[in-house]
Amino acid sequence: MIRILHRNNDPNHDRATGTTVTVREGFKIEELPHLLADKSSLTWVDVFEPEKADDAQPGDTQTQLTNLLCGTFGFHPLSVEDALTESHVPKVDDWGSYVYIVLHAVRFDQGMDDVDTNELDIFLGQNFLVTHHTEDIAALERQWRNVLRDERHTKRGPDYCLYELCDAVAADYMPCMDAMDEIIDHIEDQVFDRPEPRTVGKI
Template sequence: MIRIMCRYADGQVEMDAPLERLADLLKEAGNVVWVDMQGRSNSQHERILADVFHFHPLAIEDALKDSHVPKLDDYGTYLYLVFHIVALGAEPMDIDTQEIDVFLGPNYLVTLHEDVRRSIERLWNAEHHVEVGLARGPAMLLYELLDAQIDNFIPLIDAFEEELERLGDDIFRIDQEQRELLNRLLTAKSSALRLVRILAPQRELLGRLSTGEYRVVPSQVRLYYRDIYDHLMRLASLADSMRDLASSTIETHLALVNNRMNEVMKLLTMVSTIFIPLSFLAGVYGMNFEHMPELEIWWFYPLIWGVFLSIALTMLWIFRRKKWL
């Protein structure tokens, strides 16, 4: 789906302008155009980017393919940006990432994304662009879009942090299923690492936009990009802290598992140690020899049991004295 919104020089805003008029709308002085391409990339998208906007073939190729890291390329008269947004996946600690490709020109903004984005839908109304949005130029509209995406990171990171705290409590529960807990911890670490890999380059991207490096970004808009950059700095720091927290939680979990295993092995060793001398005595008097004088003594059976109990109690006393129990 391709949507076109145009704000004319007289302040009128037209939504869903015909695709056939796109080239003329871009040429008219004073017009500001927003083209939103939603869905999987196809030949029509490629044709518009190449024949109408005359973007560089490398930029078009990158825009029509997913799985790029966040980046910013300067082509002189326009900028090409790759920005990533995140959302919680099906599992509590799993995150889903999606790419938004953006072309920013002097009088136009082109956005490409596969799924419906709520932040874009909120801005896709004529009333908003009468005084703000397109009225303040495409660079300011891009700021509004990026600011809305950054705001979506905050509840996600808060939920992520709460789940990490719950996992930190669960590792001390003996009845917790160890394999399931370890899987959740590994998912948390992987998701935290993905957040760092997304936020760190996007922080640098916004840092470059907030400088005077690009002529398509007016000087009065750079301050707004600086504000987003500050937000991303804080979010990237939080994501990095959560990655460290997830790693330390895994290490603590593995240390606790090893400690519990050592306790089990210590108990089994003590039980084996207690029964070794008992087994020796039982083995001796279980031998089938005809001349074994103790077998003729009536009180020898209860004496053997007394020896058994004495050995076991003596070893338990030794273990407790050495604080092994």
């Protein structure tokens, strides 16, 4: 799934509508070249590509994403290959006209008493932000809704929008750590007060 959000800063457009700026979603991929041509605007493209089964064959989706990222945005094929291949350590690569960033968002799985990490690939340019992920990321969804609800989240440009996204991702770490801390405390109590064979499995 590919969704596109755009902030329009065209003064002529503003006078015609009587608004300062407009932030909308629902654009088509074919509209991207026109949206990106306005260097004073901001375009955020979010690519959600659910993980395929191990025996699944690469299909048209991978080709379309490669064409979009390399063709429309002009990203280097190596950075695109990195983004479409999961399991990278967090990093920042400067490619001159854009920056490629890898982050890991976290989510606490209460059923398994475990923390899941989800890779978030980000491309940051002069007037655009591109995000790619294979799992739902709560922090990204919050930031997307915030941008649509209040244009001030995009007023300072894509770099500040990225800062807020990173801040939201980091904020989700604390609840996970608190939950894990409670689990560790519970296991310690079991070890010293009422040890059981299954306690070893939890450790």
